[in-house]
Amino acid sequence: MTSIDASKRNENKQYGKTANLFWTWKDGGKSGVDKRCNKVNYFIEGLQGAGKSTFVQKLSEALKDYKVFWEGDYSPVELAWCAYVTEDQYTDILNSYSEIQADIKGKTFAEEDHRIICYTQILTDIPGFHKELEKYEIYNGNYERETFEEVVFERFRNWNGEGQIFECSIFQNIIENQILYLMMSDEEIIGFYRRLKNVLVNKPYKIIYLDMEDIADGIRIIRKERSDEKGNEFWFPLMLSYLEESPYGKAHALAGEEGLLMHLEHRKSLEHRIIEEIFRENTITLKAKNYSSFWNDL
Template sequence: MNYFVEGLQGSGKSTLVRCLSEKYPDYKDICEGDYSPVELAWCAYVNRETYSEILEKYDAIRDEIKEKSFEEDDHMIICYTRILTDIPGFHKDLEKYEIYNGNLEQEAFKEIILRRLRNWNGDKNIFECSIFQNIVEDMILFQKASDQQIVDFYKDVRDALSGKEYRIMYLQSDDISSNIDIIRKERSDDKGNEMWFPLMMGYFDNSPYAKEKGVSGYESLINHFAHRQELEIRICEEVFDGMYTLLKSKEYRL
């Protein structure tokens, strides 16, 4: 069995991953930024030529890059956010090689996701936000896909996962605003300066979706999260019937 732990930001995914890891110590937990056979968040996805150029450009940390790189078909995956360096612009430079944030055309984006899911044959994994969050965010905010288009894509995801043992553990948030306020405080530096929230607001406010709709600011972000949660639960019900468990955020018992 494999577990996909899903839910909005602040819903308690990391806590649930930890609980499952403690309950099943022989399972491997895979979080954002780690190398994952099913997800590419916070990782650069490049062809071999581009990989060689990156190694040459950042020769001073070549060994560190190689250590956090993984070969997959004709591409290399670099877990660049796991590389600690004070080289100016390194992380920003590699960010443009992610498959998210509108960096790829819609068909290329879908092809990469579906191919990796088909090729994956692992077992005893606990994946944190690896099947919904980043994919759905990109499809809404950057591809401006309709709800039905996203649901239809997840039918292809289900087909790509055919024959594999997995269960989706979805954490439903009843008070999205309060959960966001909590992680705003948690993800601040020791002086109380918010680190995560300004980036999240910029990500949302500057997205093609927000600009087209003429929306911005905190309330619009919360409305977006509410819509995303409703859509993801709809996908569970319509596409993954019998393969998911709906849990109340921070109110469940395993």
């Protein structure tokens, strides 16, 4: 990896004090002049098990005046675990689930001609509710490639925030959908991110990438962490089902832990390429779960 590494933090002076957090960012080379922004946005990325949620929590505690967007939250850029519906679809959903209409409205946000429903935050015993609203996500192959890309680009284009922290909002969910459901090649995905980089010109951001060296060990740990008190796993079976039932998983006969590791190795290699070829100057790469010195410098 030749992206900015933690070992170079002092040389590059990338980490200011939390009370005066100023980062230098380039405007895409259009003016040739570096610009300053008071509060740069952070995208926290890495494979499953890299410790993204823990890192986001610690970063938010260090940068108390920053706004955090977790997976499933209403976010200006990310739509994971959210239904993206038209006004007519929204009306149909309210009519179909009239008994929890108030709960749905309380977790719904209007954006121009669409409504965004944070449906996984709605607690209900109604059979099939969450499965039904999952059909309205932009992921899992629910949208054709062109429409999916249009939605992603439009949201990043309209986003002008600062002082924000995002959990896996620029790589993980987008790339998983592109590989597993849209069946895009690595070169096609690289091309997508080149266009996204152009959309992000003049927007102040850094990607903090938590690089997991031993993926198998990381998966072993996360399997234990995401089990109940009796040792029953709830994350791993869902992850395997997601992989095995996807068009890519079926086409490549990916199954079980071995299939998952093959997929994650591929994704890791691709994400390294995206960082190296496109986002190198915008990325800080840290070893997953081994970044204590980052907090010392911050």
